[in-house]
Amino acid sequence: MTETAFAPRVFSGIKPSGGLTLGNYLGAIKRFVESQNAGTESMFCVVDMHAITVWQDPVELRRATREVAAGYIASGIDPERAILFNQSQVSQHAELGWIFNCVARLGWMNRMTQFKEKAGKNAEKQSLGLYAYPSLMAADILLYHATHVPVGEDQKQHVELTRDIAAKFNHDYGVDFFPLTSPVIDGPATRVMNLRDGTKKMSKSGESDMERINMTDDADTIAKKFKKARTDPAPLPETLEALKDRPEARNLVDIYAALSDTTAETVIAEHGGAGWGQFKPALADLAVERLAPIATEMRRLMDEPAEIDRILGRGAERAREIAAPILSRTYEIVGLIRS
Template identity: 75%
Template sequence: MTSFTPRVFSGIQPTNHLQLGNYLGAVKRFVEMQNDGMETIYCIVDLHAITVWQDPADLKHATRELAAAYLACGLDAEKSILFNQSQVPQHAELGWIFNCVTRLGWMNRMTQFKDKAGKNAEKASLGLYAYPSLMAADILAYHATHVPVGEDQKQHVELTRDIAAKFNHDYGVEFFPETQPIIEGAATRIMSLRDGSKKMSKSDPSDASRINLTDDADTIAKKIRKAKTDPEPLPEALDGLEGRPEARNLVNIYAALADISPEQVIAEHGGTQFGQFKPALAELAVEKLAPISEEMARLMADVAEIDRVLGKGAERAAEIAEPILAKTYDIVGFVRSR
């Protein structure tokens, strides 16, 4: 059995501002993983972003802002590889090979295309339909063994495993690993501040529904004070949050920001009215998040440095992906004479 180097890969689209759910469910953990003994590769997936039309100037700004967010949250560009996808062409090249491995039936089962295209599926781009195959290429171009994902992305990792297994079977090799999803933490699913039944989203039309990583201290505190709650105090035990989605959400946010369990939050604040709990949460959120927005603003004042970091990261990423793609071409049977 082939042994693969432990390697983490994850990508985030540069669309809209990163928000608290992205930070707690993903970026915070990315930073922690730098010290877990595995190689860490973090990609700004700008090729995925254009599956729906993007204004070119906005796309450039969003790509740099996302890089600034990674760095401001503590990502070390020397310990981890940070780059934007379009600078490493092996993603797109391997993506085409995987388009030819992936079965239409698999793609038709992918729920995100249905969610995003809705009733206008006939007007959606081919890229939007096929992008899970490119996502598999993003991961497998590095022989990544682990991918940190939210619950709603598990299906994509399962597809990646199916594609790897079919490629290996079709060509009689053990070349691509069966990537494992990493899903953990109290706040893998942060919900809207306006509706506890909906996931916090960068694309929600209500800015009050989320805390953006670009929000300043006053804005963060105001959004938490105005977050939707119910009239009851926090329960004395965790199971008392059943049927109280907004209360559960604020407890989960507190737990994730403080690096404690929801049970510990309830032990400390059980029986407290939201008039007391919200200010405590606001103070904690400002302490943890305001320095990030300040550092992002500083970084965005010097985009040349951000571009340098992304370019260096792309060079390091290509050093890994180039030989993997070359071997893939050999396995497939392509003539390579230059």
């Protein structure tokens, strides 16, 4: 089996369910923009087929899909420089997903921690789609021979499964057709935590709106949430190591670092010894400066749904141009007749 040189290509996606949060922005979208601006061929998807692994109201799903697209664009994704589309408009995702269902092993799927977390004690009542979610995610990535996937820490296991599926497919058919994709997990705040409980991930579905920053929050709301974020009594320490057992404090430091394009070490060097009455207003001001313009632009875009749909449709056309020959070659390798 000969080695194949795969051209660098980035792919990543966000599920349209529950609204975008600061976690989506810092853990994903901000890094998508950096990838695009670095000149790497980039494809960014609204993964609406993943959303329906649990029931979605159809009207809300369409709205949420447009909102994710608006979030991409408002944050700096240029639909002319990158390919921006929603997954369901490119049928090759589902087709390759089935082939990968036949490559992935049950043992691999049973080790996926995210299914266990989402299903809880009601695993028997969950959809088959939720269980097979990681196999479709592998198809999302490998359909474009993507070499790099910017993801949050919680998605690393899924990209590792994608590598396993690619390696098994290549081995089983004696080819070197799919790349062994690398997850890109770097920088501060790759996993943004809850503003009320620093041991839990910031979630779209959390009980209180005060525990998260929504991408559509206005300036006053952003400032209020950061100023009321839970902290401990001690001031910021002089070293990063001293934050080890202070999850709420570490979370706010990481958020500050990510919003200011610096490191947590630099934040501690600048603010070590400061009390929360000083640091939280500074963080709130920084967050408003960075996020409020994005929220304003998202609201403007959401008032023009036909324009968002046009952008997604054009992106889907461009995506299909890449996907179609890769899927066709996959069918040929597997032995499926294409008359």
